[in-house]
Amino acid sequence: MRRFTILIIISCFMFACQGETPTGSTADLDTLYSWMSGSFASTTQAAADSNYFDIRLEMIPIWQNHPGHWLYVEQAVAGYEDRPYRQRVYELEQGPEDTLLSHVYLLPRPERFIQQPAALNQLTPDSLIDRAGCSIHLVRRDSAFVGGTQGRQCVSSLHGATYATSNVEVRPDRLTSWDQGFDLADIQVWGAEQGGYVFDKIAAK
Numbered sequence: 001m002r003r004f005t006i007l008i009i010i011s012c013f014m015f016a017c018q019g020e021t022p023t024g025s026t027a028d029l030d031t032l033y034s035w036m037s038g039s040f041a042s043t044t045q046a047a048a049d050s051n052y053f054d055i056r057l058e059m060i061p062i063w064q065n066h067p068g069h070w071l072y073v074e075q076a077v078a079g080y081e082d083r084p085y086r087q088r089v090y091e092l093e094q095g096p097e098d099t100l101l102s103h104v105y106l107l108p109r110p111e112r113f114i115q116q117p118a119a120l121n122q123l124t125p126d127s128l129i130d131r132a133g134c135s136i137h138l139v140r141r142d143s144a145f146v147g148g149t150q151g152r153q154c155v156s157s158l159h160g161a162t163y164a165t166s167n168v169e170v171r172p173d174r175l176t177s178w179d180q181g182f183d184l185a186d187i188q189v190w191g192a193e194q195g196g197y198v199f200d201k202i203a204a205k
Contacts, residue, residue, distance in 0.1 A: 040199035
C-alpha cells in the first residue's frame with residue numbers, strides 16, 4: 001500500500017501537481033493572440049450605416065521577450081490616426097477552465113507612445129495601470145472567440161456613466177466590439193446603440 005501511494009505521489013509531480021490545463025487551451029490562447037494582432041477598420045460598416053464612424057484600430061504585439069501575450073492598442077477616427085482617442089495595453093492569458101482573459105491596462109503618459117509602439121520597450125508591465133473589473137472573458141465557439149465584461153464591475157465616469165460593458169467577438173478576419181456606458185439607473189449614456197462596431201482586418205501584425 002505504501003509503495004502504491006509513493007507511485008501516485010511521483011506521478012503527481014511528473015504530470016499534474018501544477019493543475020491540469022484544459023485540452024487545447026494553449027493553442028486557443030495563441031490563436032486568439034494571432035487573430036487580435038493586426039490593423040483593423042470599420043470602413044465597410046460606416047459606409048453602409050451612418051450611425052457608425054470609420055474607426056481605425058491597431059493592435060500590435062509588444063514585449064515578446066516578456067512572459068505572456070501583450071498587445072498595444074490604439075483606436076482613432078480615420079484620418080486622425082495621430083490623435084487616438086483610446087490607448088490601452090491588453091494582456092491575454094488562460095483563465096479558469098476553457099476561459100481566456102483579456103486584461104485591460106492604462107498607460108502612464110500615453111501620448112509618448114502614439115504610433116510608436118517600440119517606445120513601450122522603456123516600460124515594464126508593472127508600470128501599467130490595471131483597469132480592475134474591465135477584463136474580457138472569452139470562450140471558443142467554433143471559428144470565433146466570444147465574451148465580454150462581467151456585470152457592472154468595469155467602473156466608468158465618461159459622460160455621466162457609472163459603469164461600462166464591452167461585448168466582443170473575435171474571428172480570423174474581423175473583430176466586433178460593442179462598448180457601452182450606463183448610469184446608476186442602467187440607462188445608456190455613451191456608446192453605439194444598435195450593435196457593436198465591426199472591424200475588418202486589413203493587415204496582420
